[in-house]
Each structure stands twice: as C-alpha cells, then as structure tokens.
Amino acid sequence: MTILTLRSVTRVACAGFALMGLIPVIISAQSREIPRTAAGHPDMNGIWQTMGNAHWDIEPHTARPALAMQPGPVVPVPANEVLAFGAVGSVPSGYGVVVGGTIPYLSNALATRDENREQWLDRDPEIKCFLPGVPRATYMPFPFQIFQSDAHVAITYEFATAFREIYLEDPGEPQVDSWMGQSFGQWDGDTFVVRVNGMLGDTWLDRAGNFTGFGTTVTERYTMISRDHIMYEAEIDNPETFSEPWTIRMPLYRNIDPNARLGQFKCVEFVEELMYGHLRKNPIRGNGS
Amino acid sequence: MSHSRFPPAPRRSAPALVATLVLALLPIAVAAQSSDWVLPRLPDGMPDLQGNWSNATMTPIVRPPGLGKVLTPDQVTALEQGRQDFIAADYEDSDPNRGAPPAGGQLTGDPIFDAATGGTGGYNQFFVDAGDNIAIYNGEPRSSLIVHPEDGRRAAFTDEGQERVAQRVAFNQQFDQYDNPENRPLAERCIMSFGSNGGPPMLPNYFYNNNYTIVQTPDAVMIMTEMVHDVRVILMGEPQRLPKHMRPWLGDSWGHWEDETLVIETTNLHPDQVLMGMSNASFYPSEEARVIERLTRVSEDQINYEFTIQDPTVFTDQIRGEVPFNRLDGLLYEYACHEANYALENVLRGARSQEERERNENQQDWR
Numbered sequence: 001m002t003i004l005t006l007r008s009v010t011r012v013a014c015a016g017f018a019l020m021g022l023i024p025v026i027i028s029a030q031s032r033e034i035p036r037t038a039a040g041h042p043d044m045n046g047i048w049q050t051m052g053n054a055h056w057d058i059e060p061h062t063a064r065p066a067l068a069m070q071p072g073p074v075v076p077v078p079a080n081e082v083l084a085f086g087a088v089g090s091v092p093s094g095y096g097v098v099v100g101g102t103i104p105y106l107s108n109a110l111a112t113r114d115e116n117r118e119q120w121l122d123r124d125p126e127i128k129c130f131l132p133g134v135p136r137a138t139y140m141p142f143p144f145q146i147f148q149s150d151a152h153v154a155i156t157y158e159f160a161t162a163f164r165e166i167y168l169e170d171p172g173e174p175q176v177d178s179w180m181g182q183s184f185g186q187w188d189g190d191t192f193v194v195r196v197n198g199m200l201g202d203t204w205l206d207r208a209g210n211f212t213g214f215g216t217t218v219t220e221r222y223t224m225i226s227r228d229h230i231m232y233e234a235e236i237d238n239p240e241t242f243s244e245p246w247t248i249r250m251p252l253y254r255n256i257d258p259n260a261r262l263g264q265f266k267c268v269e270f271v272e273e274l275m276y277g278h279l280r281k282n283p284i285r286g287n288g289s
Numbered sequence: 290m291s292h293s294r295f296p297p298a299p300r301r302s303a304p305a306l307v308a309t310l311v312l313a314l315l316p317i318a319v320a321a322q323s324s325d326w327v328l329p330r331l332p333d334g335m336p337d338l339q340g341n342w343s344n345a346t347m348t349p350i351v352r353p354p355g356l357g358k359v360l361t362p363d364q365v366t367a368l369e370q371g372r373q374d375f376i377a378a379d380y381e382d383s384d385p386n387r388g389a390p391p392a393g394g395q396l397t398g399d400p401i402f403d404a405a406t407g408g409t410g411g412y413n414q415f416f417v418d419a420g421d422n423i424a425i426y427n428g429e430p431r432s433s434l435i436v437h438p439e440d441g442r443r444a445a446f447t448d449e450g451q452e453r454v455a456q457r458v459a460f461n462q463q464f465d466q467y468d469n470p471e472n473r474p475l476a477e478r479c480i481m482s483f484g485s486n487g488g489p490p491m492l493p494n495y496f497y498n499n500n501y502t503i504v505q506t507p508d509a510v511m512i513m514t515e516m517v518h519d520v521r522v523i524l525m526g527e528p529q530r531l532p533k534h535m536r537p538w539l540g541d542s543w544g545h546w547e548d549e550t551l552v553i554e555t556t557n558l559h560p561d562q563v564l565m566g567m568s569n570a571s572f573y574p575s576e577e578a579r580v581i582e583r584l585t586r587v588s589e590d591q592i593n594y595e596f597t598i599q600d601p602t603v604f605t606d607q608i609r610g611e612v613p614f615n616r617l618d619g620l621l622y623e624y625a626c627h628e629a630n631y632a633l634e635n636v637l638r639g640a641r642s643q644e645e646r647e648r649n650e651n652q653q654d655w656r
Contacts, residue, residue: 037332038332038333045506045507045508045509125628128628129627130625130627130628131623131625131628145509145511145522147504147505147506147509147511148504148506149331149339149504149505149506150332151339152339152340152504152505153504154502154504154511154513156511156513156520156522161517161518161519161520162518163513163518163520165502165504165513165621167620171620175620175622176622178622178623178625179623179625179628180623259529261522261524262522264537264538264539266480266538268478268479268480268627269478269480272470272471272478275634276470276633276634276637279470279634279637279638279641280468280469280470280637281465281467281468281469281640281641281644282468
C-alpha cells in the first residue's frame with residue numbers, strides 16, 4: 001500500500017501545475033496542426049463517430065439487463081420481445097454526456113420520459129428506422145460524414161441515410177417542420193456554431209426515452225481540438241419541456257483508416273416485417289388481423 | 290380528359306408564336322452567354338458544380354415513334370402548350386353535379402400521372418412538379434433523353450438478358466401484387482426514389498422532387514437526391530471496388546476529373562434497383578453493369594449530364610443519354626417518406642379487407 005507523504009503530494013501538485021502551464025502551449029500547437037480550408041476555417045471534412053454509450057442513455061447510468069423489462073419472481077427480467085438477444089441486448093453502463101449530469105425536465109415532461117422508457121419498444125423512433133433528428137444523429141452507433149467547402153456544408157449519416165445541409169446564410173424561419181430540422185451555421189472564431197430548429201416533436205435523444213419535444217432549438221458547437229478530434233457540444237432549449245437550457249458534450253473521433261468510407265444502412269426495408277408483417281396475405285407470425 | 294405525353298399540336302396562339310421566336314433565338318443566346326461566362330472554380334482549381342439542381346423535364350427517357358433526335362420549334366411549342374393546357378384543365382373547378390367516376394378511376398391518358406393517381410384523383414397538379422419544358426441540351430430541344438442507340442430507345446436484350454427478365458417475371462407471378470410489402474414497388478416502400486431519381490443514371494421521374502444538392506470536397510463529391518434523401522458519396526481517386534457480393538443501393542461510385550468534366554463510374558449496382566424507371570426502357574442491372582456519368586458545367590445555370598450504361602450481360606449495345614441539370618433557386622425539402630407511409634400500410638390493409646369480404650360472400654353463397 002502506498003502512503004503519500006506531504007512532500008510527495010506537493011511534488012505531484014507542483015508537477016501538475018507545471019503541466020497546466022504547458023496546456024495553452026499544447027493547445028496552441030494543436031491549433032496550428034488543425035487542417036484548414038482555403039478560407040482559413042478548420043477543415044472538418046471526413047468521417048466521424050463518437051465513442052461511448054450515449055446512444056443508450058445520455059444520462060449517467062449503470063448497466064442493466066435490457067431496455068425492455070418485465071416483472072420477475074425475484075427481480076425484473078428482460079421482456080419476452082428482447083429475451084432472445086441475451087447479453088447482446090443488455091445495456092452497457094455510461095457516465096453520461098449531460099453537462100451537470102441530469103436533464104432539467106419539467107415535472108410533466110419527466111413523467112413522459114418515464115412513460116417513454118416503459119414503452120420503449122412501441123415508441124422509440126429508432127426501432128422503426130425513423131430519421132433520428134439532431135443531436136441524436138450525432139452519437140448513434142454509426143459514423144457520419146461531413147462535406148465542407150467554403151460555400152457549402154452538409155452532413156450525411158450512415159443511419160437511415162439521414163441528411164442535412166447546414167445553410168451558411170440564414171434561411172429565415174423554416175417553411176415546414178421536418179425530422180432533421182433546418183440548420184444554419186456560422187463560424188465563431190474556429191468554432192462552427194449551428195442553430196437547428198423546425199424539428200418535429202417526435203424525435204428522441206436516446207434509447208432511454210429522453211426527448212426534446214416540439215419547438216426545440218438545438219445550438220451545436222463543433223470545435224476541432226486536433227486534426228482527428230472535434231469537441232461537440234449541443235445546447236438544447238425548449239421551455240415547454242425543460243426548466244432551463246442544458247448542454248451535452250462529447251468528443252467526435254475521425255476514422256483515420258485511409259480506406260474508411262461511409263456504409264449504407266437503409267434500414268427501412270429491415271423493419272417492414274415489424275411494421276407491416278401482420279398485413280401480409282399469410283402472416284409469418286400468425287397474427288394477421 | 291385525354292392527354293398523352295406528346296399530344297397533337299394545338300392551334301397556335303399568339304403566346305405560342307412568341308415562344309417559337311424565343312426558341313429560335315435560343316442558340317444565339319446560349320452562344321452569347323458562353324462567350325462571357327467564366328467557369329466557376331473551387332480553390333483547388335476544379336470546376337464548381339455545387340448547389341441545387343433539377344433535371345425535371347417533359348422530354349421522356351425513350352423517344353416516341355416518329356420523332357427525330359432534335360425537335361423543331363413548332364414541335365416544342367406544341368408539346369409545351371399541350372402541357373400547359375393539361376395543367377390548366379386540371380386547375381379548373383370541378384363540376385359539382387358530375388357523376389361518380391367509372392370503376393377503376395378516371396384515367397387521363399398520361400401513363401405516369403395515371404400510375405401515380407390511379408385515376409382516382411389522389412394527386413392533382415397542385416402536388417405535381419413534373420417538368421413543363423422540353424430538355425434543351427447543347428442548345429438543341431430534345432425528343433428523348435436517350436441518344437444512343439440512335440433511335441432513342443433502349444438497346445435490345447441479349448438472350449441472357451431476356452432469360453433474366455423471364456425469370457423475374459416467373460418469380461413475381463408466384464404472388465399477387467398486394468400479398469406482401471416486398472411485392473410493392475421500391476418507391477411505394479420508401480426504399481428508393483421512383484423513376485431512377487437517385488440513379489445512376491440520375492433521371493427525372495416526371496412527377497415531382499426532381500431535385501439534387503451537390504457539395505464538393507477535394508476527396509469526395511456528395512450528391513443528395515431530394516426524393517428519399519438518398520445520398521451518393523462519390524469518392525475521388527483510384528477506385529478500390531467493393532467485393533462483388535456487396536451491391537448496395539445506388540452502387541459503388543468513384544470519380545475523377547477529365548479536364549473540366551467530373552466522371553463518375555459506378556459498379557456493384559443492387560440487383561433489385563430499377564434503372565431508367567418511369568419509362569419502357571427500365572431494367573434490372575446485372576452484376577456486370579457499369580454506369581459512367583459525366584457532369585460538365587456549361588453555364589451558370591446548367592450542367593450537362595451525360596450517362597452511359599454498359600451491361601453486356603443484359604444488352605447487345607450500350608445505352609447513352611444526355612440530360613440537362615438546371616440550377617434550382619430555392620431550398621430542398623426533407624422527403625421523409627417512410628415516417629408517414631400510410632399508403633403502403635393501407636394498400637396491404639385494403640387487400641386483406643377485400644379478401645375477407647370475398648371470403649364472407651363466398652361463405653354466404655355456400656349457405
């Protein structure tokens with residue numbers, strides 16, 4: 001067992017302070033390494049993906065047997081619909097990406113979140129391959145690709161071929177609401193700030209029932225902190241759902257494989273049996289109506 | 290009301306004469322623009338193809354019988370006026386005292402419009418943005434988008450190609466068209482855009498949403514098709530092809546520049562993807578199919594889009610086509626088709642309901 005003496009603590013602390021003094025130098029050096037476009041903006045072109053388990057639950061959570069549970073004789077057990085998945089369907093733990101740890105739901109919105117969680121199989125848009133909205137698209141367990149020129153920015157996501165163009169001139173109020181919303185981006189120094197509004201109220205934030213509701217404004221901040229890392233933040237504001245604006249934060253990692261390319265996950269056809277199987281002439285599941 | 294894609298020439302009105310004169314001046318206008326216009330370029334020197342574009346046109350993929358490759362000004366006037374008449378008629382108030390439509394719906398004679406509406410009035414012109422002008426390519430008003438074979442029609446099938454068609458027909462005949470979701474068209478299932486919009490080749494669907502967004506980077510060109518928000522990522526450089534068994538929707542596309550032209554070569558096309566849909570030239574690509582597309586910015590407002598289909602397993606000849614992509618001022622919409630696809634569910638539900646009714650009727654007969 002190691003016992004730290006006051007002297008050793010002091011040495012470590014001094015070393016720590018010394019290192020902290022170097023941080024601006026390191027960041028400055030990193031800034032110089034950031035690739036830039038002809039116009040001098042950080043060049044984010046490439047394939048990116050998050051690490052971690054925010055797609056399961058953006059709040060801190062311990063591992064649990066499954067997303068859908070049912071009462072058991074001793075403790076709750078996985079629901080019949082997901083039982084066959086075994087450990088593959090279990091939820092890994094996560095330390096959360098919500099700054100401050102907890103989403104500031106209004107009481108009725110919190111009740112809706114809890115209902116969502118209870119009825120995940122029926123309600124989660126991801127299960128039906130619906131477009132994920134923002135910011136959920138960012139941290140789904142699929143990569144996405146940023147296409148950035150000085151006049152245009154677009155992001156295409158592997159999941160469901162979700163797409164959004166980020167307009168560099170303010171398009172005004174959205175003409176119609178949509179799943180991925182309307183995005184307007186501006187550079188704030190080296191940070192690309194994107195205002196997303198006009199989203200339908202049906203999108204979720206994760207598989208744990210967290211949601212934003214109709215009328216949400218998401219303000220994203222993309223800051224390259226090295227050639228291969230972007231610090232991603234999204235402030236979420238909806239006074240109908242939350243007591244105050246709140247923020248998620250996580251790093252995005254570049255896929256540095258020189259052969260990396262975005263895959264195709266057009267999942268619409270994968271969910272046809274789930275959504276329409278009961279309407280077959282001869283239902284496979286024997287539940288035709 | 291009857292309407293064909295190329296109706297007979299109506300009596301020419303004063304506006305039609307003006308249109309004829311304008312068309313006669315068109316080559317001069319194009320030439321004047323080309324002498325002043327400077328090709329926009331990106332910082333790396335490549336031509337700038339970015340922005341929103343539309344390939345909507347009333348020029349069909351396949352040339353109608355009796356027409357040459359290039360239409361005369363009179364033919365253009367007649368066709369475009371016919372289109373306007375069709376639209377105007379559709380906008381007229383309905384007769385409140387009209388009778389019920391005939392069983393099967395009131396067909397208009399426009400095969401694509403009728404296919405989409407079933408002649409039941411599911412859509413009217415308010416919802417339609419089919420393309421109301423003849424395609425002008427290199428200053429020529431065209432009668433078809435296919436330019437090779439020279440008759441503007443699909444090349445003949447090989448024996449193997451015919452056998453494949455027969456096999457697919459035989460497979461499909463196992464089912465009624467409403468038995469399963471997989472028996473419905475890809476567009477109705479919201480898997481692909483109809484009419485080969487997503488491509489390749491990227492062709493108009495003669496109905497709506499013929500819009501595209503292009504964003505270029507040095508390493509990749511992104512082409513987003515508005516319908517079904519299908520995104521093609523064209524990787525630039527020496528192709529590293531997918532294994533033959535990987536055949537994604539939209540295929541495996543690689544690009545390179547030849548002078549001022551972006552050349553895209555696509556292989557590994559999905560076996561169930563219909564190419565050149567919305568025409569009687571549609572076909573399913575074989576595993577050997579290759580589509581070569583050439584995009585050349587020829588003015589501020591137009592990209593010349595040329596495509597070549599090479600599929601020697603299916604066709605005795607290659608097929609080549611030319612399509613103008615015209616600049617689109619305005620933003621594209623999100624085509625979130627699957628998220629509210631009541632149609633597919635109700636089509637299947639309707640079939641099951643009809644079957645149940647027939648069962649009940651038979652039972653009553655038996656009693």
